[in-house]
Amino acid sequence: MNDLFGNEAPEAPEREPLAPGAVILRGWALPLETALLTALDGIVAEAPFRHMVTPGGFEMSVAMTNCGAAGWVTDRRGYRYDGKDPESGKPWPPMPAVFLTLAREAADEAGYPGFVPDACLINRYQPGARLSLHQDRNERDFDNPIVSVSLGLAATFQFGGLSRTDTVRKIPLRHGDVVVWGGPSRLFYHGVPALKDGEHLTVGRVRLNLTFRKAL
């Protein structure tokens, strides 16, 4: 929206209810864009993106890395959180302050005050990459919400219910959007169908997604 002088006025981010306990905060991460992307570069320099293998032996199309005390990993042995990057044997890079602030403030805005994540899974979708319908359930307890930040190319987010066969809503997620789900929707099925090709002005030909969890 323009102000009286014809300048872009900073708008209050839109809050879009998604399901009981779940909300989309449109553009919530935009003010932190540069700080987030700079911090991400530092993480990826230490712990590069890699395509992990599912317990069933399939290579994931989404490339992943982590920061924080715990990182989500998958291999032939299963899905789990691990304090160390299996590629390097070293602890995952620490969670940057700007990540923590963003996650805490978004959770607070969504009605989950006091959220202190110890894990941030970083997903990189190149055109064609997808994440099939799943629940986030490798965390120790489900009292804390999931805070999910979208950067770069737009994607469709599928959000269903507690059962895999529940009706799935399809919501476009764009650069800077944040989705928070917890409470009654903490274990709702969700996924991302194949990413459409495109070019994002600052991020390039890719979508990045950060999911903040309290894993331990």
Ligand SMILES: O=C(O)CCC(=O)C(=O)O
């Ligand atoms: O990329 C997304 O928007 C969702 C990511 C996700 O569900 C996950 O990493 O568990």
Ligand SMILES: [Fe+2]
């Ligand atoms: Fe997920």
